[in-house]
Amino acid sequence: MSRRPEVILKDGSAVIDGKPFPLASHEITEIIGFGANGVVFKANNKLLLRVETVKLWLPGDSNGRDKVKQGMLETQVRETA
DSSP states (O other), X not given: OOOOOOEEEETTEEEXXXXXXXXXXXXXXXXXXXXXSEEEEEEEETTTTEEEEEXXXXXXXXXXXXXXXXXXXXXXXXXXX
16 A cells, blocks of 8 residues: 655645646636545636635555556546536
């Protein structure tokens, strides 16, 4: 089992294990939680002027899963719900 990374918020960006991950179109306001692939944030979309969730996939052990295929499947599931 891999360790959970240290995640903090600084100036509207995520800082993961000391490395900043700024998103030009979003201001991250809150850490919602951690999942198998990464971390989910609440963020303000500065272009569309709305609140959204943003999932940032983290490097690490994928347990043999193809993260791209899994992400596409998750998107399809959300679209049909």
